[in-house]
Amino acid sequence: MSASRLSLRHVAKRFGALDVLGGINLDVAPGEFVSILGPSGSGKSTLFQILTGATTPGAGTIAFDGAELTDPAGKFAFMPQRDALMPWRRVIDNAVLGLEVQGVPRREAHRRVAPLLEQFGLAGFEQHYPSQLSGGMRQRVALLRTVVQDRQMLLLDEPFGALDALTRTSMQQWLERMWERHRWTALLITHDVREAVFLSDRIYVLSARPARVIREIAVPLGRPRTVRDLSAPEATRIEAELLDALLGSASPELA
Amino acid sequence: MLVDYSPVSRIVGRLTGPGKRLGVAIGAAWPATVLVVAIILVWEFYTRHSGIKPTTLPAPSRVLQQIIENRQALIDNALPTIAATLSGFALSVASAFISSILVDFVRPLRRALFPVFIISQTLPLVAIAPLVVLWFGFGLLPKILLVALVTFFPMMVALVQGYDSTDKDMEWLLRSMGATRAQVFLKARLPSAIPFFFTGLRISITYAVVGAIFAEYSGAAKGLGIYMLSAKNNFRPDLVLAAVFCSALITLVLFGCTVLIERLSMPWEQVRKDDRK
Ligand SMILES: Nc1ncnc2c1ncn2[C@@H]1O[C@H](COP(=O)(O)OP(=O)(O)OP(=O)(O)O)[C@@H](O)[C@H]1O
Numbered sequence: 001m002s003a004s005r006l007s008l009r010h011v012a013k014r015f016g017a018l019d020v021l022g023g024i025n026l027d028v029a030p031g032e033f034v035s036i037l038g039p040s041g042s043g044k045s046t047l048f049q050i051l052t053g054a055t056t057p058g059a060g061t062i063a064f065d066g067a068e069l070t071d072p073a074g075k076f077a078f079m080p081q082r083d084a085l086m087p088w089r090r091v092i093d094n095a096v097l098g099l100e101v102q103g104v105p106r107r108e109a110h111r112r113v114a115p116l117l118e119q120f121g122l123a124g125f126e127q128h129y130p131s132q133l134s135g136g137m138r139q140r141v142a143l144l145r146t147v148v149q150d151r152q153m154l155l156l157d158e159p160f161g162a163l164d165a166l167t168r169t170s171m172q173q174w175l176e177r178m179w180e181r182h183r184w185t186a187l188l189i190t191h192d193v194r195e196a197v198f199l200s201d202r203i204y205v206l207s208a209r210p211a212r213v214i215r216e217i218a219v220p221l222g223r224p225r226t227v228r229d230l231s232a233p234e235a236t237r238i239e240a241e242l243l244d245a246l247l248g249s250a251s252p253e254l255a
Numbered sequence: 256m257l258v259d260y261s262p263v264s265r266i267v268g269r270l271t272g273p274g275k276r277l278g279v280a281i282g283a284a285w286p287a288t289v290l291v292v293a294i295i296l297v298w299e300f301y302t303r304h305s306g307i308k309p310t311t312l313p314a315p316s317r318v319l320q321q322i323i324e325n326r327q328a329l330i331d332n333a334l335p336t337i338a339a340t341l342s343g344f345a346l347s348v349a350s351a352f353i354s355s356i357l358v359d360f361v362r363p364l365r366r367a368l369f370p371v372f373i374i375s376q377t378l379p380l381v382a383i384a385p386l387v388v389l390w391f392g393f394g395l396l397p398k399i400l401l402v403a404l405v406t407f408f409p410m411m412v413a414l415v416q417g418y419d420s421t422d423k424d425m426e427w428l429l430r431s432m433g434a435t436r437a438q439v440f441l442k443a444r445l446p447s448a449i450p451f452f453f454t455g456l457r458i459s460i461t462y463a464v465v466g467a468i469f470a471e472y473s474g475a476a477k478g479l480g481i482y483m484l485s486a487k488n489n490f491r492p493d494l495v496l497a498a499v500f501c502s503a504l505i506t507l508v509l510f511g512c513t514v515l516i517e518r519l520s521m522p523w524e525q526v527r528k529d530d531r532k
């Protein structure tokens with residue numbers, strides 16, 4: 001791949017005696033939606049820790065738009081695994097958090113977020129506190145907070161992991177539509193094989209710790225996608241392949 | 256005998272809105288009220304029928320009578336106590352706040368300061384109070400200092416614990432947004448500490464009045480503490496108890512104020528509780 005937005009080569013990480021990442025190679029092109037599938041505890045969130053600068057890689061190189069990534073500030077908009085909404089901030093104030101940190105004046109920040117509230121299904125809830133929202137709404141606030149930062153790339157860590165199956169499916173459909181519209185460059189971490197197939201252009205499967213890429217699959221389904229497309233033969237074949245890769249890599253005590 | 260308060264809950268259940276909230280407050284307060292009234296009744300009964308001398312244990316009715324008769328003297332003496340309590344408390348909140356921030360930003364300071372603070376908590380008030388009065392005279396200053404000394408530590412600990420309770424993902428998120436250490440503190444650590452701060456405040460306020468009275472007991476021109484001391488020396492336990500009643504009343508009112516401020520400062524908690532009902 002010539003013009004990668006993000007490119008990881010042999011990225012490794014250990015926490016003390018724990019060998020978490022065992023050399024990851026991964027590319028994301030501009031405007032591409034890429035997912036990472038991997039068993040629990042394989043080091044997926046650790047990868048995001050490295051990308052956001054929360055921890056340093058033990059080895060390997062990371063390139064962003066062709067240049068070595070030395071300072072991640074300003075490049076990624078990150079959505080943590082648990083929504084990390086601030087209970088003391090109203091919906092609108094949670095959504096503008098990133099802009100506030102950047103020093104955008106309050107009024108201007110609100111002005112920028114306002115047109116997105118409708119799309120994110122949050123119109124009329126601006127003044128609510130997070131505790132007053134449903135799980136799906138909380139995730140949409142967290143996503144809104146992520147995308148309004150207007151960064152070159154989104155890092156989404158299991159955005160729908162905590163939701164019930166029905167809400168999750170409708171959120172996936174909603175995210176697919178949103179992505180059609182905005183064409184964000186996105187890297188998504190998930191446990192959910194169907195979610196990965198439904199949303200992604202390409203999928204990486206990680207092994208159990210120490211994590212390596214054991215499979216890379218392109219998803220040649222057309223867009224826009226609907227849930228129906230998941231029953232197309234192409235989609236079911238990819239799903240089966242992904243499951244095989246995941247189960248084959250599962251920790252020995254589960255095998 | 257078990258107290259059955261189901262009639263109250265049934266009435267409360269029918270109310271809505273602000274009426275319901277008031278009803279709930281009354282519902283919550285009334286078992287305590289019943290208990291206090293019962294204790295006073297037993298006490299009254301005992302003093303009337305056991306033949307105990309009023310100079311040993313006066314009846315509550317007599318204490319009440321003394322409160323009414325001596326109200327002017329009690330108010331005159333309560334005011335300096337309230338002033339000492341509030342000023343000392345303000346000093347302690349301000350210094351707990353400042354030192355908690357210092358300790359949060361400069362980690363080694365925590366290891367240096369905490370042992371000193373803990374030692375300050377082991378100093379017996381009986382020994383320290385007269386010394387502080389000796390050093391700073393009979394005015395307001397030694398009282399303020401003693402109140403601050405007894406209330407500082409719980410507040411400081413509460414704040415530091417509150418900062419540490421901050422959700423790690425929240426800090427990670429802020430860092431990923433490019434936030435500075437100061438921004439992380441202001442936007443995540445400080446708000447996370449608010450509930451802890453109020454818990455500390457509620458504990459401290461009950462110590463504060465006791466601290467002020469203790470300081471006055473060791474020497475003061477005016478105040479409930481010195482009033483109690485002279486009443487005791489004149490063999491007037493009824494007046495001592497009248498002053499005790501005043502100090503309890505002050506503590507309760509101050510406690511109520513902290514609860515009120517707590518509610519006003521955390522509207523999101525109110526919303527959460529209202530939605531649960
Ligand atoms: N800062 C850290 N210090 C020490 N160990 C860590 C740290 N961060 C993560 N780990 C460990 O690294 C391993 C991988 O964690 P990570 O959160 O990356 O897994 P994950 O793939 O995201 O799992 P899940 O799917 O359950 O979210 C875990 O065993 C975790 O305990």
Ligand SMILES: [Mg+2]
Binds near residue numbers: 045
């Ligand atoms: Mg994770």
